[in-house]
Amino acid sequence: MNAEIRPIRTPAEQALIAELGGLPAGTDRLADLRRAAARSFEENGLPHRRVEEWKYTDLRTLMREATPVAGTAAVAEADARARLLREVEARRIVVANGAVVPELSDLAGLEEGLTVTTLAAAIASGDEVLSRVGGILPGRYDAALALNTALARDGVVLTVAPGVTIERPIHVAHVFAGDAAAASYARSLVVVGAGAKLTYVESFEGPEAVAYQANAATEFVVGDEAHLDVVRLQEDGASAFHLATLLFDVGREAQVHAFTFGLGAGVARTSLYATLSGESSQVGFNGASLLKGRQHADSTLFVDHQVPGCESRELFKTVLDDSARGVFQGKIVVRQAAQKTDGRMMSRALVLGEDAEMDNKPELEIFADDVQCGHGATCGDIDEELLFYLRARGIPLKEAQSLLVQAFVGEAVETVEHEGLREALVERAEAWLKARG
Amino acid sequence: MAMLEIDNLHAKIDGEHGKEILKGLSLKVNPGEVHAIMGPNGSGKSTLSYILAGKEDYEVTDGSVTLDGEDLLEMEIDERAAKGVFLAFQYPVEVPGVATMTFLRSALNAQRKKRGEEEISTPDFLRLVKDKAGHLGISQDMLKRGVNVGFSGGEKKRAEILQMAILEPKLCILDETDSGLDIDALKIVSEGVNALRSPDRAMIVITHYQRLLNHIVPDFVHVMHKGRIVRSGGKELALELEANGYAEYQQDAA
Ligand SMILES: Nc1ncnc2c1ncn2[C@@H]1O[C@H](COP(=O)(O)OP(=O)(O)OP(=O)(O)O)[C@@H](O)[C@H]1O
Ligand SMILES: [Mg+2]
Numbered sequence: 001m002n003a004e005i006r007p008i009r010t011p012a013e014q015a016l017i018a019e020l021g022g023l024p025a026g027t028d029r030l031a032d033l034r035r036a037a038a039r040s041f042e043e044n045g046l047p048h049r050r051v052e053e054w055k056y057t058d059l060r061t062l063m064r065e066a067t068p069v070a071g072t073a074a075v076a077e078a079d080a081r082a083r084l085l086r087e088v089e090a091r092r093i094v095v096a097n098g099a100v101v102p103e104l105s106d107l108a109g110l111e112e113g114l115t116v117t118t119l120a121a122a123i124a125s126g127d128e129v130l131s132r133v134g135g136i137l138p139g140r141y142d143a144a145l146a147l148n149t150a151l152a153r154d155g156v157v158l159t160v161a162p163g164v165t166i167e168r169p170i171h172v173a174h175v176f177a178g179d180a181a182a183a184s185y186a187r188s189l190v191v192v193g194a195g196a197k198l199t200y201v202e203s204f205e206g207p208e209a210v211a212y213q214a215n216a217a218t219e220f221v222v223g224d225e226a227h228l229d230v231v232r233l234q235e236d237g238a239s240a241f242h243l244a245t246l247l248f249d250v251g252r253e254a255q256v257h258a259f260t261f262g263l264g265a266g267v268a269r270t271s272l273y274a275t276l277s278g279e280s281s282q283v284g285f286n287g288a289s290l291l292k293g294r295q296h297a298d299s300t301l302f303v304d305h306q307v308p309g310c311e312s313r314e315l316f317k318t319v320l321d322d323s324a325r326g327v328f329q330g331k332i333v334v335r336q337a338a339q340k341t342d343g344r345m346m347s348r349a350l351v352l353g354e355d356a357e358m359d360n361k362p363e364l365e366i367f368a369d370d371v372q373c374g375h376g377a378t379c380g381d382i383d384e385e386l387l388f389y390l391r392a393r394g395i396p397l398k399e400a401q402s403l404l405v406q407a408f409v410g411e412a413v414e415t416v417e418h419e420g421l422r423e424a425l426v427e428r429a430e431a432w433l434k435a436r437g
Numbered sequence: 438m439a440m441l442e443i444d445n446l447h448a449k450i451d452g453e454h455g456k457e458i459l460k461g462l463s464l465k466v467n468p469g470e471v472h473a474i475m476g477p478n479g480s481g482k483s484t485l486s487y488i489l490a491g492k493e494d495y496e497v498t499d500g501s502v503t504l505d506g507e508d509l510l511e512m513e514i515d516e517r518a519a520k521g522v523f524l525a526f527q528y529p530v531e532v533p534g535v536a537t538m539t540f541l542r543s544a545l546n547a548q549r550k551k552r553g554e555e556e557i558s559t560p561d562f563l564r565l566v567k568d569k570a571g572h573l574g575i576s577q578d579m580l581k582r583g584v585n586v587g588f589s590g591g592e593k594k595r596a597e598i599l600q601m602a603i604l605e606p607k608l609c610i611l612d613e614t615d616s617g618l619d620i621d622a623l624k625i626v627s628e629g630v631n632a633l634r635s636p637d638r639a640m641i642v643i644t645h646y647q648r649l650l651n652h653i654v655p656d657f658v659h660v661m662h663k664g665r666i667v668r669s670g671g672k673e674l675a676l677e678l679e680a681n682g683y684a685e686y687q688q689d690a691a
Binding site for chain 2: 384386393394407408411
């Protein structure tokens with residue numbers, strides 16, 4: 001069969017494999033994980049459009065070059081570039097070019113029950129928390145995650161002790177600093193103990209004109225009856241390549257809500273994997289993308305209901321201007337044991353640009369018989385009747401469009417519980433609309 | 438010169454085989470006047486109001502419309518609003534996610550800006566809305582919702598009049614504002630409209646029922662039929678139509 005013949009390795013693949021050859025030796029579990037990830041990358045390479053999960057985001061074609069791993073960022077530049085969400089009261093940790101910058105991070109005076117360390121420090125000291133890194137598996141080969149596992153040297157490792165509520169959100173501000181194309185890899189782990197509560201924020205940004213690559217993966221281990229809110233704001237530079245993986249393992253009666261907001265990067269792929277492994281949990285994975293120019297953004301979700309009685313909700317909104325391209329792929333799997341599952345997934349796209357395009361692929365795979373599941377996808381222009389109504393009251397065209405786009409995105413942004421964060425995201429959406437002119 | 442001069446207006450549905458709806462309609466409206474337009478379903482009343490407001494689904498094939506001597510048909514939709522054209526819709530749409538207060542304020546400020554006036558301050562705006570809403574029996578709860586979202590038919594009509602009261606247009610076009618209103622609401626809305634009557638404001642009131650015209654007494658009544666005004670008279674014409682219907686005009690046209 002033709003399909004079994006490995007295509008010739010692209011220059012990017014060759015460069016990455018060379019990079020992987022330089023992995024440090026080691027006998028610890030993490031070193032094993034890295035080697036395994038490197039091997040799987042060597043075998044499978046970058047996915048192309050004939051790989052179902054990457055059908056609309058042909059990484060092999062899009063990622064023409066693999067840039068070298070980024071060096072240490074200058075502290076002053078990292079500080080100057082990390083602007084996002086500064087107004088939100090939070091414990092801020094800056095990760096520049098994939099490494100935590102202690103000088104810019106607020107790691108003192110941690111609340112009782114909160115531990116924050118860096119992956120690099122945990123590796124150096126052989127911290128036992130490392131045994132949890134790489135614990136959540138996506139259940140399929142994922143090139144972005146494999147590269148991250150193999151190449152990430154640092155990131156944030158955070159645990160909240162059982163029963164502890166951390167009021168102040170943790171904000172991990174990822175930033176790229178430098179003016180040469182390079183790749184950053186950051187790997188983070190968030191463990192929320194049973195009955196604990198946490199709001200975790202990630203932001204991404206960097207220079208507009210540098211073709212850097214940001215590969216970030218975060219694992220969230222959510223204990224029984226824990227509450228976790230995740231907010232993710234991606235505003236990488238217009239020439240950047242953003243590859244993100246979010247992995248969740250959700251315990252019994254836990255409540256998890258994540259909101260991913262994507263406005264930046266030339267090409268962005270955000271993969272979210274959630275394993276619902278404890279009964280009666282409630283999860284909401286929502287998001288919005290605002291795209292313009294020739295941006296390409298892909299949100300791919302995989303929600304795995306393994307046990308009975310869980311509820312999952314997904315609402316994704318995409319606004320496409322100019323000749324932007326949006327992709328939503330969402331899959332809800334309901335295993336045979338997962339009776340009484342309630343799963344609903346919806347993707348809605350609003351097309352403003354004449355040459356914009358949206359690919360929607362929501363899917364259900366159900367092996368249990370007593371479930372309530374649904375999915376849907378819509379894609380449409382701005383409603384002319386509504387636009388006329390606003391304009392007939394004197395509101396100019398662009399402003400009327402902005403109001404309607406804000407309303408469209410607002411439905412998803414409103415799911416963010418934290419008021420300060422919600423307002424900050426609304427403000428980012430407004431800024432995007434203003435920049436449209 | 439009249440405020441509004443419609444001369445021999447012909448319009449069709451936009452598109453290659455769009456049918457002609459307005460077939461040579463002429464009308465002059467002076468400041469201070471209230472004109473009622475009555476006519477059978479489908480005669481083109483709403484079409485006329487949409488064309489005045491600037492809806493893009495129609496193509497004007499002949500004739501002209503001027504507002505204070507300026508070519509209305511050349512103006513953008515929002516420009517017409519800023520010049521004082523206001524259409525109270527027959528079927529106001531719901532705009533989920535756009536808060537009523539944001540909408541009212543955006544509209545008012547956009548119009549002011551276009552006219553070179555200053556934006557309204559927050560306290561002045563809140564006071565203005567509270568005052569006007571109170572008179573029209575519109576609750577604070579309704580104002581907190583999205584524009585018209587979840588409003589009953591009658592509430593939507595009231596909300597249209599609230600917008601009109603806040604925006605203080607020069608030319609008010611009311612398209613079947615009475616339909617869907619209960620007896621009390623009809624009174625409240627009519628009072629709201631009458632409060633806006635003034636020597637420099639004109640109104641075109643489209644209705645099927647004489648009842649509304651007992652409250653909003655018109656200076657002129659016009660009968661529209663098949664895209665034309667086929668008869669004009671004083672307020673007694675409405676009574677005559679109420680008694681006899683449109684049979685006479687249907688025959689004329691046949
Ligand atoms: N966008 C459109 N596409 C197709 N036909 C249209 C459109 N708008 C109006 N029409 C047609 O034009 C004619 C006039 O419609 P219009 O709504 O103006 O009538 P009207 O006098 O307001 O009627 P009513 O008293 O029922 O409100 C009708 O036959 C209607 O079906
Ligand atoms: Mg009508």
